[in-house]
Amino acid sequence: MNEVLRIAVQKSGRLSEDSLKLIKECGIRFDSGAGKLKTAASNFPAEILFLRDDDIPGYVEDGVAHIGIVGENVSVETNREVDTVHRLGFSKCRLSIGIPRGVPYTSIHDLDGKSIATSYPRLLGTYLAENGVSAQIHEISGSVEIAPSIGLAEAVCDIVSSGSTLLSNGLQEVEVIFRSEAVMIASRNLNGTQQNLLDQLLFRIKSVQTAKN
Ligand code: ATP
Ligand code: ZN
Numbered sequence: 001m002n003e004v005l006r007i008a009v010q011k012s013g014r015l016s017e018d019s020l021k022l023i024k025e026c027g028i029r030f031d032s033g034a035g036k037l038k039t040a041a042s043n044f045p046a047e048i049l050f051l052r053d054d055d056i057p058g059y060v061e062d063g064v065a066h067i068g069i070v071g072e073n074v075s076v077e078t079n080r081e082v083d084t085v086h087r088l089g090f091s092k093c094r095l096s097i098g099i100p101r102g103v104p105y106t107s108i109h110d111l112d113g114k115s116i117a118t119s120y121p122r123l124l125g126t127y128l129a130e131n132g133v134s135a136q137i138h139e140i141s142g143s144v145e146i147a148p149s150i151g152l153a154e155a156v157c158d159i160v161s162s163g164s165t166l167l168s169n170g171l172q173e174v175e176v177i178f179r180s181e182a183v184m185i186a187s188r189n190l191n192g193t194q195q196n197l198l199d200q201l202l203f204r205i206k207s208v209q210t211a212k213n
Contacts, residue, residue: 004045005197008065011037011050015182018090019069023048026204045197056185057082063187066194067201073159073180077122081188086202088182089209093161095120095178098171100148105174111135111155117147118157120178127177145169 009019020032030041030048040047049065056068057080067085073095075084097116099105108131115136118124128135138153145165147153157177160166166173184205186198 002191003193004040004047005067005194005201006047006049006065008049008051008056008059008068008070010053010056010069013053015053015069015071015091018088018182020048022069022088022090022205022208025208026201028201046201054078060185060187063189065187066190067184067186067198069182069184071180072183073120073123073178075183075185076178077120079122082185083188084183085186085198086184086205088184088205091180091182093159093180094176095123095157095180096160096166096173097124097155097157097175097177098145098160098166098173099155101170101172103172105172108133108175114155115153116155116157117144117153119144120157123178124157127175145171 007023010016028041028044028046030039032039037050038047049059051059053070053074056065056070057075057078059065060068060082061080069088071091075082097111111133112135115138116124117138117140119139119141121137121139124137138147140147144156144158146169147156149170156171160173163173190198
């Protein structure tokens with residue numbers, strides 16, 4: 001069991017396809033049949049665990065998974081004791097503040113005394129503190145963009161890629177607070193075999209990335 005590298009990937013979502021593609025491009029073969037929670041690779045001592053992305057940093061910290069692929073936004077927000085060992089270059093997005101369109105905005109200080117809905121209270125709190133802004137953070141787990149229109153908050157802080165979700169909810173993007181991409185995180189308690197397997201995998205990932213550039 002300890003002679004196998006356990007890799008956590010998102011079960012279903014925006015990271016899943018590219019995470020599995022990367023592992024396959026490294027020449028690792030596995031059966032990712034629908035609904036599976038775990039699968040063993042056939043030609044490399046690895047197992048793949050399919051999890052919710054938010055749970056991946058915790059599993060890696062605990063060593064249940066040895067490494068994981070997750071958005072840097074989630075890795076920073078969950079604040080687990082893990083190492084970021086490689087940046088993967090996919091699932092690029094930004095964490096931004098949006099306010100209702102038409103509301104004038106000159107600087108982050110316009111948010112002083114306002115309430116902001118977000119699923120990223122830690123990242124937002126850090127940014128506000130760094131800028132000396134005191135605002136109320138309302139933590140909600142989903143559908144953040146509707147908060148202003150239902151009177152729950154005056155602004156939102158959420159993941160943006162094209163900006164169309166903000167637009168369709170009558171919001172304008174006014175501050176980018178964090179830029180994210182998928183990263184590989186690793187447990188701090190790998191044994192020699194696991195570290196060696198991770199090094200082999202990283203070597204293959206770097207070769208794949210070099211070949212693409
Ligand atoms: P889960 O059910 O696993 O909790 P989720 O709904 O929280 O999934 P997704 O929407 O699948 O998460 O997003 C996973 C990660 O992909 C995000 O944390 C972020 O790093 C990245 N991401 C989110 N939205 C986009 C986007 N529009 N474009 C590119 N990457 C994105
Ligand atoms: Zn999630």
